[in-house]
Amino acid sequence: MLVKILQENNHLMLDLNQNYFDNTSQIFWGIHRCDVIYNSYLKHAKFNNTFYKIKNLEHINIFYDESDCMRIGPFLGILISAAKKEHVLEGYQDNVYIKLTNHMRNLGGLLVFFTIDDIDWNELLIKGHLIGTDNLYHEVCVPFPRVIYDRCFGSKGRLVGADFREKINEFGLTDIKIYNCMVKLGKLETYELCSKNKDLQKITLPYSEFSFQSLTGFMEKYDSVYIKPDLLYKGEGIIKVSRTGQYFSLEHHRDKLFTRKSTSDLMSVIDLMEDFGHLSQRYVIQKSISLASFLGNPFDVRVMLQKNGLGEWEVSGVLARVGPENCLITSPRSGGQVIRLSEALSSAFPGQIGRQREIKQNIENYAIKIGLAMEAEYGLIGELGIDMGVDSDGSIWMIEVNGKPLKVSMKRLNSKPVDIKINRYPCLFGAFLDGFPCKSTESHSAAGTMELIELTTLPPKTITINKSEVFQTIDPGKPVLIKLGSSEITAGVHISNSLVNHKQIGISSDIMTAMGCCSGIKINMFACSNNVICLGPLLAVLKSPIEYKYIKNTKYKEIEYIEKVAYELGCTLFYFTAQDINWSDEKMVGIFFNRITGKWEDKYFPLPDIVYDLGSFPEKVVRETAKEMMRLLRKRENTALINSRRFFGKYQTIQSIKFLNQTKDLIPATRHLTIDNLQELLLNWKRVFVKSEYGSHGHEVTYIEETDGIFKCETGGRRNKYTTFKEFKELFQFIETKYGETMAVVQQAIKLSTYKGKTFDLRIVMQKDDKANWQINLVSLRLAPYGSLITNISSGGTEFVPPLHELEHHIPGMSMQYLVDFARKIALAIECSFGRQGILGLDVAIDTKGRLWLLEVNSKPSIMDYIDLCSESQAYKFYATPIKYSLYLVQQTAGLICSRLEHKLAGEIAVSQILQSED
Numbered sequence: 001m002l003v004k005i006l007q008e009n010n011h012l013m014l015d016l017n018q019n020y021f022d023n024t025s026q027i028f029w030g031i032h033r034c035d036v037i038y039n040s041y042l043k044h045a046k047f048n049n050t051f052y053k054i055k056n057l058e059h060i061n062i063f064y065d066e067s068d069c070m071r072i073g074p075f076l077g078i079l080i081s082a083a084k085k086e087h088v089l090e091g092y093q094d095n096v097y098i099k100l101t102n103h104m105r106n107l108g109g110l111l112v113f114f115t116i117d118d119i120d121w122n123e124l125l126i127k128g129h130l131i132g133t134d135n136l137y138h139e140v141c142v143p144f145p146r147v148i149y150d151r152c153f154g155s156k157g158r159l160v161g162a163d164f165r166e167k168i169n170e171f172g173l174t175d176i177k178i179y180n181c182m183v184k185l186g187k188l189e190t191y192e193l194c195s196k197n198k199d200l201q202k203i204t205l206p207y208s209e210f211s212f213q214s215l216t217g218f219m220e221k222y223d224s225v226y227i228k229p230d231l232l233y234k235g236e237g238i239i240k241v242s243r244t245g246q247y248f249s250l251e252h253h254r255d256k257l258f259t260r261k262s263t264s265d266l267m268s269v270i271d272l273m274e275d276f277g278h279l280s281q282r283y284v285i286q287k288s289i290s291l292a293s294f295l296g297n298p299f300d301v302r303v304m305l306q307k308n309g310l311g312e313w314e315v316s317g318v319l320a321r322v323g324p325e326n327c328l329i330t331s332p333r334s335g336g337q338v339i340r341l342s343e344a345l346s347s348a349f350p351g352q353i354g355r356q357r358e359i360k361q362n363i364e365n366y367a368i369k370i371g372l373a374m375e376a377e378y379g380l381i382g383e384l385g386i387d388m389g390v391d392s393d394g395s396i397w398m399i400e401v402n403g404k405p406l407k408v409s410m411k412r413l414n415s416k417p418v419d420i421k422i423n424r425y426p427c428l429f430g431a432f433l434d435g436f437p438c439k440s441t442e443s444h445s446a447a448g449t450m451e452l453i454e455l456t457t458l459p460p461k462t463i464t465i466n467k468s469e470v471f472q473t474i475d476p477g478k479p480v481l482i483k484l485g486s487s488e489i490t491a492g493v494h495i496s497n498s499l500v501n502h503k504q505i506g507i508s509s510d511i512m513t514a515m516g517c518c519s520g521i522k523i524n525m526f527a528c529s530n531n532v533i534c535l536g537p538l539l540a541v542l543k544s545p546i547e548y549k550y551i552k553n554t555k556y557k558e559i560e561y562i563e564k565v566a567y568e569l570g571c572t573l574f575y576f577t578a579q580d581i582n583w584s585d586e587k588m589v590g591i592f593f594n595r596i597t598g599k600w601e602d603k604y605f606p607l608p609d610i611v612y613d614l615g616s617f618p619e620k621v622v623r624e625t626a627k628e629m630m631r632l633l634r635k636r637e638n639t640a641l642i643n644s645r646r647f648f649g650k651y652q653t654i655q656s657i658k659f660l661n662q663t664k665d666l667i668p669a670t671r672h673l674t675i676d677n678l679q680e681l682l683l684n685w686k687r688v689f690v691k692s693e694y695g696s697h698g699h700e701v702t703y704i705e706e707t708d709g710i711f712k713c714e715t716g717g718r719r720n721k722y723t724t725f726k727e728f729k730e731l732f733q734f735i736e737t738k739y740g741e742t743m744a745v746v747q748q749a750i751k752l753s754t755y756k757g758k759t760f761d762l763r764i765v766m767q768k769d770d771k772a773n774w775q776i777n778l779v780s781l782r783l784a785p786y787g788s789l790i791t792n793i794s795s796g797g798t799e800f801v802p803p804l805h806e807l808e809h810h811i812p813g814m815s816m817q818y819l820v821d822f823a824r825k826i827a828l829a830i831e832c833s834f835g836r837q838g839i840l841g842l843d844v845a846i847d848t849k850g851r852l853w854l855l856e857v858n859s860k861p862s863i864m865d866y867i868d869l870c871s872e873s874q875a876y877k878f879y880a881t882p883i884k885y886s887l888y889l890v891q892q893t894a895g896l897i898c899s900r901l902e903h904k905l906a907g908e909i910a911v912s913q914i915l916q917s918e919d
Helices: 082-089 095-106 154-170 187-195 212-221 267-275 341-348 353-378 408-412 416-433 509-514 545-553 557-568 620-635 650-658 675-685 728-739 804-810 816-834 872-892 894-918
Strands: 002-006 011-013 024-029 032-039 044-047 059-064 070-073 075-079 110-114 129-131 137-139 147-150 177-179 207-209 224-229 239-244 247-254 257-263 283-287 297-307 313-322 337-340 383-390 396-402 448-454 462-465 480-484 487-495 504-507 522-529 532-535 538-542 572-576 587-594 599-606 610-613 670-672 687-692 701-707 710-715 721-725 744-748 758-768 774-783 798-800 839-846 852-858
Touching: 070 075, 075 095, 075 154, 075 416, 095 110, 095 129, 095 416, 095 894, 147 416, 154 177, 177 416, 187 207, 187 283, 187 353, 187 396, 207 212, 212 224, 212 239, 212 267, 212 283, 239 267, 247 267, 257 267, 297 341, 297 353, 297 408, 297 416, 313 341, 313 353, 313 408, 313 416, 337 341, 337 408, 337 816, 341 353, 341 816, 353 383, 353 396, 408 416, 416 872, 416 894, 448 509, 480 894, 487 509, 487 894, 504 509, 522 872, 522 894, 532 894, 538 599, 545 572, 545 587, 545 599, 557 572, 557 587, 557 872, 572 599, 610 620, 610 872, 650 670, 650 744, 650 816, 650 852, 670 675, 675 687, 675 728, 675 744, 687 728, 701 728, 710 728, 721 728, 758 816, 758 872, 774 804, 774 816, 774 872, 804 816, 816 839, 816 852, 872 894
Parallel strands: 024 070, 075 110, 075 147, 147 177, 448 504, 462 487, 480 532, 538 572, 538 610
Antiparallel strands: 002 011, 002 059, 011 044, 024 032, 032 044, 059 070, 110 129, 129 137, 207 283, 224 239, 224 283, 239 247, 247 257, 297 313, 297 383, 313 337, 383 396, 448 522, 462 504, 480 487, 522 532, 572 587, 587 599, 670 744, 687 701, 687 744, 701 710, 710 721, 758 774, 758 839, 774 798, 839 852
16 A cells, blocks of 8 residues: 655655554554554644655555564665765766666665665664656665665675674664675685585586695596686686696686686696786686587576565576687676577577477576575575586586676676566565565466557546456456556446457547557557556657658558558557657657558657667767667667667677677678778788778778779769779878778678679578567668679669579579578677667678678668569568567566556555545
8 A cells, every 4th residue: 555755744645545543553664663643634644753854755655564564665775885876976877776766666665775874873764865756866864674685796895795784783683684695605605505405516516725736636637627716706817727638728817818828837827826916815626617609609607596576586587698719708797798598509509499498497497496505505695696507518517606796797688578677576575575565476468459449438547348258357346557658547447248349448538549549450468467458569660850751741662561561460550750759758759550541640659669760860960869869768668679779880790790700700801991901901802892880871882903003993872983093092092081080991892793794792681580580581682783893772783682482593502591591690699799689681792602791780771662572472571570579579578567567556546545535
């Protein structure tokens, strides 16, 4: 039950229909038992304590805890370092803190950040800060929480954490629950604990505290070992020693630098450790393993293990951390990358689907066993970061356990469901410890496409449904919360037999307007649970201002076709362009096709579930507006993007492809444009391209060919231009003038194959399907004009799209399987560096020997003009796949959304009762 705190006088505003107190009573808040003076006439309850000062807190729960005591909350304190507090109060916006606050606010609770210096130990008060709805920090004075989430990181933070626990014990505050309780967990401690556990012995590698004697003994038994500092992290200070005949190879990592040396004397290991200054602390020696590989690079597994709202261990996130080739370290903060675990296992154990599932399940099972063992030994724990290795045989090994895990790796994955979970679960567990009843499951049902019918006869904020199995979780005696995009509307519900079938929902006019819908629209009900109805996805497609303007006045076959496909799939689609969004009301202007009038019309929409970015913005001012708009949309917890990255620079792309062993040779030689690099590549290859780092459509492409000291240039654009230079100096002056301060690259020119006498390359469009698997749905041959080497359509090229099954016929010697494997590896390499993507355009060259080369990757490949080039079935697959992927994205968060909205609905019901009492 939510109550309202009147800030100026510490009054509680209570529900008129609830009888909380008999004249004078007590209520618990944190560890305080607060005397409350109750006025039955005014329905006010006043704290008999003038110390409390709360700002920016509209409502908070009153509930009965595990001891049947009345309590205000859930109330969670977050212990942070003084340095972190100074940082955020100076204006730094910590997105994790904001997410934690929002999750606690959704529970109707209170989250206060504080340092050890913010505590009044005599009065047991916290003078900390909370984050308001304005995302600013506001000073508050509140009772000492009985649940505290320790987020003091780094060596100094751990000392603060230890001091805090000593103070807690000194003042006899034994009822305070602190998680995570471990100040620092050493590797030796971890291995000793696991080696004594019957279940975990199987995944604990042979180890010992380091000494020269243990090193000698281990090298007699094993071909290679790791030597690790006991308390350092991020892979710092690790040494790998390998034996080859009479010699030992030593590899060392420090400060992102990797050193290798060979020696016949094991004492060199001691010398190396002395050189790097870590001998003052303990080291661990451990047998090494041959890690499984993702596209040729070793990977290990990071598991985020957290307590849920029932206080039970649950794997909230898991991924593979991919290390550089032949490198000791996989941590992203030390040069590693991340990829979904399923993709890593698929690469390591190709075709063995059952084996891949078994390994993933074993990882999760062992992670939970580690959590149980750690908590039995060290006390209350809320989350652990567990690093595991999978060897080339598929066996699982425990590498390290972090008692205060950062979430850097998980953030790089760019997965909304994982991001929501890892930031929500600490709040759910904190609420559980404070005695607040949380939902046990995130169950929901989906019913497919529904038809929304506007009923003008319905009262405002009302819906009507048929009594059917589809709506079996809807209780008509209570309000429902209906969601589409950012619109979340609480409404009354009627059961009616007047609707034609159970796939219809009657909706009052005001709700229809608020959701940006019109009568007769078909849309998916992707979740229905406990009086919560989730419709969607609401899909917003970003276009340039010029394209947006012409949609209303010009018939675009592709635009109309996409809208038709989206409608058939139950997805509400609208187009938008760069604009100032009304963030406070969560509204934006878009254009949609009104199926009743048969016209495109402007309309206000809620902020969308999914954004499909197809916009290009040549004008700098508009481009900056679009960039900021997309940045803010990307930050929204409830909005996902088809692609998590708007652009890939050409050199960035090359670096991501070079990172992986199996893709590094799929690209031509490429360098940043400098006078030395241009001269070197011309000397080596005679033929090169110069390209703007972020150029498109061939407008900023120059082909250079050197023959007997003469340099011939072809410059792309609407009309290709040809220039000849006799001196390299003149050539570079020309290039320097053309590209100015624009970042550019110089790239080896591949001798392209020809098709009917014309030079050509390929545009391969990769799309995620409704199971998030990469598919090739379109391959086009881009043919240069006769005599030209620039294939871009804007430079006079033409395009030909053969059916995929005929591709081998049109390109003699081309294997479709070779092309599929090539494109899939490139897509995975891009995701490994840039995070989750949904659609990619690959520009690929075929040389005269039939070898494929990646030229560049486009995160926003054009979708225009293909409808007339494709067969009907091919066009449908090409345009429908991104929409089906949108459905997949909303389904991934459906359970989390339902759980949040159920709490919100309960809170809104209580608030409405409070407002009635105020009246």
